[in-house]
Each structure stands twice: as structure tokens, then as C-alpha cells.
Amino acid sequence: MSQRLTINMNSKPIYDIVYEKDFNMLAVELEAFGISEKKLCIVTDSRVKGLYADEICDCLKDKCREITVYDFPAGEKSKNLDTVRGIYEFLIRKKFDRKDMLIALGGGVVGDTTGFTAATYLRGVDFIQIPTTLLAQVDSSIGGKTGVDFDQYKNMVGAFYMPKLVYMNVSTLKTLDDRQYFSGMAEVMKYGLIKNANFYEWLIDSMYEIQERDLETLEEMVYKSCMIKKLVVEKDPTEKGERALLNFGHTIGHAIEKSKDFEMLHGECVALGCVAAAYISYKRELISSDEYYEIRDMFVPFNLPISIDRIDPEEIYELTLSDKKMENGHVKFILLKKLGKAMIDTSVTKEEILAGIKEIYFSEEDWND
Secondary structure, eight states, rough: OOOEEEEEEEEEEEEEEEEEETTTTTTHHHTTGGGGGGGEEEEEEHHHIIIIIHHHHHHTTTTSSEEEEEEEEGGGOOOOHHHHHHHHHHHHHHHHHHHEEEEEEEHHHHHHHHHHHHHHHHGOEEEEEOOOOIIIIIIITTTTTEEEEEEEEEEEEEEEEOOOOEEEEGGGGGGHHHHHHHHHHHHHHHHHHHHOHHHHHHHTHHHHHHTTOOHHHHHHHHHHHHHHHHHHHHHOOOSSGGGGGTTTTTOOOOOOOOTTTTOOOHHHOOOOHHHHHHHHHHHHHHHOOOHHHHHHTTTTGGGGSOOOOOOOOHHHHHHHHTOTTTTTTTTTTEEEEETEEEEESOOHHHHHHHHHHHHHHHHHHHHHO
16 A cells, blocks of 8 residues: 655645555654654544554654553544643643644544644644544545534634644554444545546445445545545645635534534534535536435435434524634535536525525424325
8 A cells, every 4th residue: 555645835745644554654654753852642532542542652652752642532522622621731741842742543523632732732733643534534634624612613713733744544444333434424425526526426336345345445535535635725725715615515514513412423414414505506506406316315325314303494504604614794605516516605595505404304294294
């Protein structure tokens, strides 16, 4: 395997994404950053700690000054300033200074939280990402977005802060439970829908291999997803323009996530948001009815929801108005022009958003019909 992508900003290389089937090359990669003189802190969650923390420590313990592990409870509810405070206190007690390094080992919650801590501890210390979930490998570990939720507001506190390295052991995807694994497929499908129709078709053609977690297929899928995100973030590193396309499905998806008090996984909510956004695109005659229904139905083989009950459409709409991607009082909505091409639109009305929400809403009356 041993593939590598380099993220560039202003034509200068910033960091590499390394693809491996194990952790055997991790120490070699980190030696380039002078870890023999550094203390390292692995930040992880309660689930991933038991799976990989000891293995990472064994790989690095003779290569650095000191290595420690800090873990917090797994789940979105830990993605907050209290968790960041706990990491700060741990680093202060362990006398970590600006030359030391953090290692984010886990999924998107771990990566976002650790990245924000690194960006703000002593005004910035180095960190690397070791993403262990599909969603983190194809999306959240790439591009330098870090942050935490504030009360019920998702990702409201954060910073753009680049890692020194992203090390992907694609074999970790084998240890995910089905729900976590397929949650990541929402972001993968999103890439095809907004940027690459051929990739979207490849995902459909590779459906059974993806379901079975065939390692060669996963390697190709993760690499292609990262390539799409790389091209977008290099053009727009701080989301002033085109990078907003990556938020397809996220405006309504984030609102559902908040409404459900984060009991649903991020990818499950994004899938619902993608269906709603595709429906609005269809009603605007940007895509055909056949294209809309194919998009909707293609989430089903990947165990992702296309309808939801026990929500209040008006509440979901109101929550979209608190989305951090608002612009001059208007929702910055991402629509599809066609399969593989998306657009930013700030003219989507309340009626259109409600229509999209109601398209995915499966009410009690529907159950009784």
C-alpha cells in the first residue's frame, strides 16, 4: 500500500496523508519531526484506547522522551470545552511545552477536540491525526478544521489549525461496529454527489465489496475520497468559497443532530440532510425526478436512513438558522446542479427548507396509513 498525498497551501506542502495497513511505519514518519526530543500525548476516547493506545505506545516509547495517554468518554457529548479543559489540565500537570506533540487517536470527535486543544494550548503545539473511523479518515482529519460543540450548537467554537501528519491505518476500519462504519459512508457518498459522478457510480458498482469491507476496495475508496477533499481544501483552506460545497447535507443534518440531542450519528444525520437537499434540488428542476430517487435510494444499501420520525419540522427549520454557516442572515445552502456538481445558494426559502424536511419526515400518521 504505502500511498501518500500531500496537502499544499499557496503551492507549498503543508502536511502529508500517509496510507498504511498497520502502524509499523508510524515511528519512521514521526522521526522526521524530531520526536526523540519531544514528549508525546496520545489523546483518545474510552473505546479506542482499549483497541490501539497500547500498540501506538509500543511503537513510539523508545523513539521519544516520554509518551502518555489521556482518554475521555466516547461519543459526541464529550466534544465540548469541558473536555478541552481536562486535556489542558493534564498537559499542564505533565509539563508539556511548545516543543511537544499531541496525537489524536480516534474518530472525528477525538480529532476535532485534540486539534482545537493543540491550536490553543500555549498558543499552539504540534499535533498529528491518526483517524480510526471511516468518517474521520475520509473527512474530519483532513483540511485543518478543529473545534467543539457549544451547548447544542455544533462546531460553534473552533480554529483552522493544520496537523503535521495524518497517518491512516485503513485496517482499523475492520474493528468498527456496523453503525459507525456505515455512518462514514454518508460523507463518502457526498463527495461523489458534489464533485465526481464517476466516483459516485464506482461506489454503486462496488457496493457489495464496501458492505463486506474488502480491504483493497476500502483503500481505494478512502484514497479517492481524500483526493477530492484535498483538491477542494487546497483551493479554499478557510472556507471563503468553494469549500462550503463540502457542507452538502450538513445544514439540515446538523439541525437533526441537535434536535435528537446527538443520539444519532453524524453520518446518519448527514444522509438525511443529503436526501432533503437533493429533494430541494429536484423541486427546483436542477436534477430530474429519476436522479433524485436514485440518490435517495442509494443511501439504503449502506445502512443509512432516508426518513426519520419523531421530529418537529418547524423546530428543525429554526435550528438551521443557528447554523454557523449563515451568511448575512441567509442560510448558505448547498444544492445539486447535477450528479457530480454542486452549487452554493443563499436564496433557499423557508418553504423550500420545510418541504425538504417534510420529505424525510415519517410521521405517526404515516405509520397508521
